[in-house]
Amino acid sequence: MSVRPLPLQACLGFGGTVANGLILHPDKKTLIYPLGTTIVLRDRGDLTKQEFLQGHNNQVSCVTVSRSGRYMASGQISPMGFSAPIIIWDYASRKLVHKLILHKVKIQGLDFSFDDELLTSWGGTDDCKLVIWRTKTGEAICGSPTPVDYAIAAKWANLTRNTLITTADMKINVWEVDAENRKLYPSICDTGKRKRVNQCVVIDDKDEYMYVGTRSGDIMQVSLGPKMYRAGGPLPMIELGVLCLQFTPFKDLVCGGGDGTVNLVRLPSFKNVKKLKLQGGVTSLTVAGQGDRGSFELYAGTAMAQIYLVKYDGATNAMTAMLIQRCHFNKINDIAFPMKYSDLFCTASTNDIRMWNLKEMKEILRIEVPNSECEAKDSLNQECHCCAFMPDGKTIISGWSDGRIRAFAPQTGKLQYTIVNAHQKMGGYVGAVDTKCFQGVYAIATTSDSLRIVSGGVEGNVRVWRIGSQSHSMLASMKAHTQACTYIAVKKDNSECVSCSNDGSCMVWDLTKYTRNNSIEANNFFKSVNYHPDESQLLTCGTDRKITFWDAYDCQPIRVIDGSLSADMLSLDISPDGEGFVSGGGDREVKLWNYDEGHCYFVGLGHSSKISRIKISPNMQKVVSVGEDGAILIWDYKKPISDSPPDKNVNFKSPNSPE
């Protein structure tokens, strides 16, 4: 019985931190961007039309498309000491053409020459290599070390195959490429006193000048002939540096700033004529189209994982931005579906909870909770660890790292109530400078009558809260875990709940008397526990890489299977019919298992970091998984059964049975 790939249906996410990651294909129809280990090809107008290129085994660090649009190339980040492959893709057939292995740890960037003949790649700080490849054959022609200060950006000339430019700290190099003799001859440009960290570069059509964006926030015009600094600007400088540069259709420059501004810089005066603020640093810009009288459109991708369509009207000198895609930009901790309702789900991340329409894959609601402890209100050390829907659908409840349970209205996102100090270690304040490690709600669950909440905290307490029509109160605080409680599951008849903890124990609690019924001990950090739908068995997973089946009545182990061979298991979810379950963990694989057989039938690859939570939709159509890379991946749920036909030679009847 072989393992089949689980079909990836859609991705909600955008690798916004990849420099120049968002590319509009030259046919002007497809947006290309990296997301974790995959490269997403998205229809420009329709979010639901997505295709995925999967071949990397770790986070994609750069993407580029050749001038004609025929080839694509992408590089990745590997663990320290391992080689990082480059993949050349054929765009039309979406197929892998070459896998080029020479660099180590990180591919900093990739660029095709103007006629698609050559491809250059340059490595990161641990690699410091510049390599020229032949695109068709995939052979390495020549290379050169770029010692000490690695190349940050590079660009081929627009008219010739012989000139290549790399920029780095305090340095701009022009390389003469002699492909026949396999030689590279570098020469340094003279920028006078201007010592800058050169982050991005573009070359004009005639190969006369290059424009280099710097971390100081200005753009330098350097001639390619005499290799001299010629002019610079704009003033005042762009805050937090120039992250990306692009020519407009009218030969002006548009640059994305680290402060989130899109700036239109007129040439040759270097005057900043228009500035527009977006959310997060603008890491990629790609021109989408041009209108009359100096108007144009471009797509901008930001580090906060948002994609904007920016329109500039030349007649009125007005710039407007339209948000076309948004998603989490940080670690996602939890997913929740409403009870028996699969059209939408919510995800919990740092600082915010977002609700998504599963069919249209659009964000419906965003609930942001500004940090109250830190003075910088937008700092990211506020975190939502868990969220759930009340079964009556009137409330989204969530547990936060500041030890509060917050409840929000699902339509407007208004705060309905807050349970202050829901989980806080008593005495944590006395003499303690940092109380943060003693507070936080890690797990939350509701009873099916929507009258009680069961929550688990960082200190190990399991608490039950009564939720009235206008009030709430604590019914019980049950202390048995010695470390953080990581997951809670409640029985359908609200008589029992089970909690698991990092201290290597799972506890079964009576929810009528608020006492402990039973407990499971194992040499393990338990990360997730679930009841089978008929509630006769329990399923646990944890850092011992095992998935364990337990009897729900006497808490004896029934079966142990290997969930993963390499990394810890962080989450699992059982399908509502009890036939299958899905698991995810540190090995970044979504696995779909048959419950009774304990055999993995499907494996989905797409996450670039740990899968923190995985859920099957209540109608058993989709599997939703989230990870620490901020991507929400939606997979098709498949029945976990073998696709091979039943063996004809097997006799179901015993030979001596009567006819």
Add this chain to the structure above:
Amino acid sequence: MWNSHESVYKIIKPSEAYHAFTPPQSAKELRDRKVDEITLRLKQTMRLKAAATFGRPLGSFRPSARNFLRKHSKEPQILYGAVQLRCTKHEKRKPDLPKERPTYGKVKMMDYIKTNAEQMIHSSPNRSKCPKKPKRYALRRGFATVPTYLASRMRTLTNQNNKDNLEQQAADCGHKGTRKLDEKERITLMNNLKLKWADMNARYQRMSVVLDIESKKRRKERYEENLSQLERDIALLSRSVILVSDSVPAKVQKALTQ
């Protein structure tokens, strides 16, 4: 259970099934509908009239705080002094308001002394009081006196009429030989005529457009004739005052006697 009117399940609305769409009414349909409405209302009013003996209409028994029994209200009211009771039915109507807007601001300069003088110069003296020479025929005997036979005849007639229609005459403001059509009767007649017109019109409208056979043509002509006749009658009855003569008109009388 927290008290809230919001719900997760309300966020995504179910996709609407195709619901049948009725195109807006054409002008002709709209007109027909209006005619139908009017006809229906008329029929209802007529029906109410017909059943009017079943007490007062619903809602009229609602108690009112104003209509209580007042002191002396049942005693006869006596009018003191010369109170002239006038028939207001034949009061002359005032002329209509001028349709043209008056022009303000134009001041006509008038020299009253001069105009008065002119008037006086051009006026002739009033000789109406002056005795005239009588005409020859006026000198005949018996001129301007009613013949005795006629006088006696008229006297008998008036006596008879006075006897018959004393109250009627009072009601009809003294037009001899006629009576005013009762308002209720007039309206009933008119409404019935209208209903008849509506029915006839509906039949007429339902006729086919193509008049291919002789009988259809005749029918159409008949309908048109009837409809115009009905319209004329309704126009006649829609006057406010209608006098009905008791005697047969002279033409009819002639036809009857012949």
